[in-house]
Amino acid sequence: MKTLKSIYILPLLTLFFVACSNDDDAPEIINEEEVITTLTATLVPVSGPTLTLTTRDLDGDGPNEPVVTVSGNFAANTTYNGSLNLLNETVSPPESITNEIEEEGDEHQFFFQATNNIATFTYTDSDANDKPIGLNFRLTTGNAGNGTITIILRHEPNKSATGVEEGNIANAGGETDISVTFNVTVQ
């Protein structure tokens, strides 16, 4: 029975050993690299004030809602030259994602939509295959009214599908990386 007892002491010893091996090093903080926190659309008319549409969600998948701002009202029947800027503001200094999208242009496309016929859109840039990306675009407003503008970024869309080149998202497929809606007024 003596050997038996010593055998039973073994696990208890290990218990002690294990309990002591607990190290207290703090894990490394992770600031996500792939996150897009901020999208800014800068819209420059031929004459008149420049407008910006911004969405910013600093906590990523966290519970806080994105903060959506529209700097002013659009002028009716006016053409605006638009450009998009994307940032990851969880890192300091903020990292620009715009260049990355441009470099991988064949795998990305922005889609623009408006309600109540307040605006129409055309692409003014292209990827390596002469298909649009949408980082640069032209927005033409219609008559005065209220409505929404939606900007969607799809990753790996099928750019050859019917209508996709013209900006119709219906057949685009792919995964959504950004989907944001702005309430705007045209006057």
Add this chain to the structure above:
Amino acid sequence: MKYFLMLVAFGTINLVYTQECTSTFFGRVIDFHNGTPITNAVVYIKTLNTYGTTDNTGKFSFKNLCDGTITIAVSHLACETKHLELDIKGNTFYEVNLEHHIEELSEVKIDGIGKSKSTQTAQETVLKTDAIERFSAFSLGDALKQISGVSTINTGNAIVKPVINGLHSSRIVIITNGVRLQDQEWGIEHAPNIDLNSAGSVNVIKGANALAYGGDAIGGVIILKPQAVRLKDSLYGKTIVSGQTNGRGYSLNSSLTKTYKTGWFVDAQASMKRFGDFMSPNYSLTNTGLNSKGFSINSGFKTFEQGFNVYYSFLNNEIAILRSSHIGNIEDLVNAINSKNPQVIEAFSYDINSPNQDVKHQIIKANFFKRFKKFGKLDLQYDFQNNHRFEYDIHRDDNNNKPAIDLTLKTHSLKTNLKIDSKNHQVVYEFGLNAVYQTNFPNPNTKVKRLIPDYDRFDFGAFATSNFKLNTQTIIDFGIRYDFNTIDAKKFYETSRWIERGYDIDFENFVMEDRGTQLLTNPVFDFHNVSASAGIAYKMTDNNSFIANYGLSNRAPNPSELFSDGLHHSAARIELGNLRMKQETSNRFSGTYQYQANLFSLNIEAFYNHINNYIFIEPTGVEHTIRGAFPVWSYNQTNAALYGIDLSANYNLSKQWLITNKSSFIKGRDLNKKQALIDMPSFKTVTVLDYTNEKWLHFKSNITSELVLRQNDFPNNNFDVFIPTSQEMVEVDISSTPPTYNLLHFQSEIALNLTTKTKLTVGFNVTNILNTSYRENLNRLRYFADDLGRNFMLQLKLNY
């Protein structure tokens, strides 16, 4: 036979001539366990070719022997034969201990097939070697589906998790070669890292009645046992090769065993599987290939009285996950549900692209046992497991080689068991202690928020079980177990999430450091769990028997239930754990009726499982991110009841024709909300018609009909969401279940004896003969694509 041997024995003794040999060799043969004499044991002196038998006090004697060394063999019905070498010097006395336990014997003598059950009063089913070998190219879950009441929850066709009576993941304990598998089993997309080919038999115990294996097996225990070792000088092996049309792949498994009469053995096994994209009836399932490699070595020394065993196994699974199941936001999910076909269909390929998993699992085990005369058996075991899991997502940049998840889970465990079986074979007591230390390390180099945090976990368990054989008809079982778990985690929370959950009020003391937008916290939780089990098996007549049992078990919440916090890509939902989680408590009552006659046998198992604080995940709201709106699913607790009946019946129509039916019916209710529980298996009935003809090269064949009815009981978790593209509110139907399906399968095999020691078995199987399109409710990818289409498979098995 015995009397004949006796006759021969006495005859021979009389014939032996004595020269100057006058020594007497005498002794006693007794039972190893309790020291009672064994009557009619045969004592054979090999060197003299002389037989004798013991009288009713266990005594024997041989007169007029010469001095010198003799070799004897002592045997008795239902005992293991014992071989001894002795020196005779004058009158010599020797006491021989024989092992008299039949169930222990099977461990020693088994011929390739494990028959022994691990419990006597629980709902237990054993899958033998041939039933496993047919699934050589598939997974553990696929093989276990043969058992009534066992189903699977899948992510595609390669990630298959067994479900026992509606419960899975952390509620099931898997034991492989005596080691409790620790491989992040909590995740639905984490299939058990088991190479089915390394098992000689698989036991499935429903419910938590096998307390020696853990007190938290609310669903059940799956025990994989290696091929048993024969104690003789021998070298044998087998090779199984199979090729199949669906997935255009192969599977190869080979094992070789060398055993020695002295008790030494070494057993090595290796397997490989390689598949490309699988096919549904109408389209290719792009990115569903598999690349699996594994090997194991088992070696040691084993006699009846003592032995040791050292074991190492390695398994690497690279599994591609359906390309179309990776989605960006809820609109993509709506598109996937509404579209009949998956969004991405490409030409067949063997490539494993993102999304995919790459998991390596290693087990090292050392085990020692010794039996003590008139007392029992002591077991001591240490094991170490290293589980390294990579998961790759589709990245925005081309950096798909960088994992999104990189987790290393290391587990050390030490356990000791003492079995006391000396009391006239009527009572067996078993005691055990175990200690487990586990540490999880999520590599920060992924630059993706950790899904499971850094943690250290420590478990300590102690149990006692007893088994009483009241009479030849009745066996009763009692067991009790205590487990202590503590988990010490270090986790970063987004400050906004910490506040939204209300943790800033309840768990302020966990906060270690404020790093601006993130908080470093140190949650520590202790859980005390008590489990108990009681069972009775009663054999009423030769044909009829009953089993009834009760099990109380407690399960501490797993890291995913406590700490989940983030976006789950294939489900397009934000999943949140809960630090306020309590352990769940299950009270399970079950009863079994068995009828066994020549032509007909029936087994009916019924159960009622009441679970307090049942942990489940449910939708609790919607949150917006830059990708759009996402439903939030939170882990919550409720009181639940699961109940059902599993039936299996065999009827021999003739010597050659056999008809079998296995059906299972289960209901799961959320008792607080008075609604159905999510993810309950549908009613399923499998009917098999077997035809066997020994004359045609041992021809065996069967045709199987598998009918799975639509699950009509499910909670309605549908929600409305605004789709910007179409500018409308849409109801997202994630709840509706797929329709009823009926599949037909065919199986056949013949066996050829190539030489006296070599046997070739050729099998030809067809699954989903009619190429039926179907989707299974418990397949996570059912929103995205149909299940597998027709498959032809050829399997060659060589035993040598």
